[in-house]
Amino acid sequence: MTLTLTAVIVWLIIGAVAGWLAGLIMRGAGFGLIGNIVVGIVGAVIGGWVFAQFGIIMEGIIGQIIGAVVGAVILLFIIGLIKRA
Numbered sequence: 001m002t003l004t005l006t007a008v009i010v011w012l013i014i015g016a017v018a019g020w021l022a023g024l025i026m027r028g029a030g031f032g033l034i035g036n037i038v039v040g041i042v043g044a045v046i047g048g049w050v051f052a053q054f055g056i057i058m059e060g061i062i063g064q065i066i067g068a069v070v071g072a073v074i075l076l077f078i079i080g081l082i083k084r085a
Helices: 005-026 032-053 060-084
Strands: none
Touching: 005 032, 005 060, 032 060
């Protein structure tokens, strides 16, 4: 599979949207563009793994955003637990 410029841009946009939404859900604010992208991309990996464990395949842009947001919320929850400890 080749990674085209368009695919990278879509990947970054999904990461930014997912990170921003997760920030709103978990803390009421986003983390800036770069922070949102990082949280969203890591969240997409976590969300993809979690949904795969349940046999759920998230297809399309909306499905990918939902999976990334769920994963990003999980990531932020875990980070919050670590910060409190």
